Amino acid sequence: MEIEKLLIDLKVLKKGHFLLNSGLHSEYYFEKFRILENPSATTKLCGIIVDHFKGLDIDWVIGPTTGGVIIAFEVARQLNRYAGFAEERAGKRIVGRGFDIKDRNVLVVDDVLTTGKSIQETLNAVELKHGKVVGVGVLVDRSNQKMGFEYFATYRKAVENFEPDNCPLCKQGISLTKPGGV
Ligand SMILES: [Zn+2]
8 A cells, every 4th residue: 555655664653662652552653753754755744635635615724833834834825725723721722813814714634533522622722713524633543542534544544552461562572662762
């Protein structure tokens, strides 16, 4: 599969034994910044989201900080629409900065959907400003869940997460890696 090969070549999709932010362990990890640091890969993958949604009437493209800002910008650039973002302020995600999405059609986008928390917070933030969500598009969906909206992912891989006490990779003695980095 072409997109999977791209994700492996860019070292986005990594196989091993990873400690996730949630504290759970996993055999796969998606390092989204290996996409976001590469404008041509980001442009290409965002183009697949654009192809999927271009038939819809879209006014704004909004993504959650941090990676979603870049995805929203590139998708909006290709659609020739407005780009904005939903940021965290005082523990709550909001669409601020004077982004005028009231009664406008909004496509919500993000890089990697893991738990869906950032997307759900962004949907709530858009609705709070009376924007109308017409779809949700992500580059990579590593969850196993169903989304209520018109939903699209350029690549899906349902990755199982393990409790540390019950992790088959731990039992095999494979060394644990904390991905990401500051
Ligand atoms: Zn483990």
